[in-house]
Amino acid sequence: MAEKVTLTCTECLSRNYTTSKNKKTSTQRLEMRKFCPKCGRHTLHRETK
Numbered sequence: 001m002a003e004k005v006t007l008t009c010t011e012c013l014s015r016n017y018t019t020s021k022n023k024k025t026s027t028q029r030l031e032m033r034k035f036c037p038k039c040g041r042h043t044l045h046r047e048t049k
């Protein structure tokens with residue numbers, strides 16, 4: 001049931017993380033603050049397919 005998603009930095013658009021989410025329980029687009037190696041700081045990362 002879990003779907004694999006990629007977390008992309010919203011500032012430099014690097015794909016830095018992969019995670020999985022349950023499609024049934026999370027219908028909204030995932031957003032979380034993560035460390036981006038390219039930006040060298042924490043930025044907002046957003047779910048991409």
Ligand SMILES: [Zn+2]
Binds near residue numbers: 010011014039
């Ligand atoms: Zn970045």
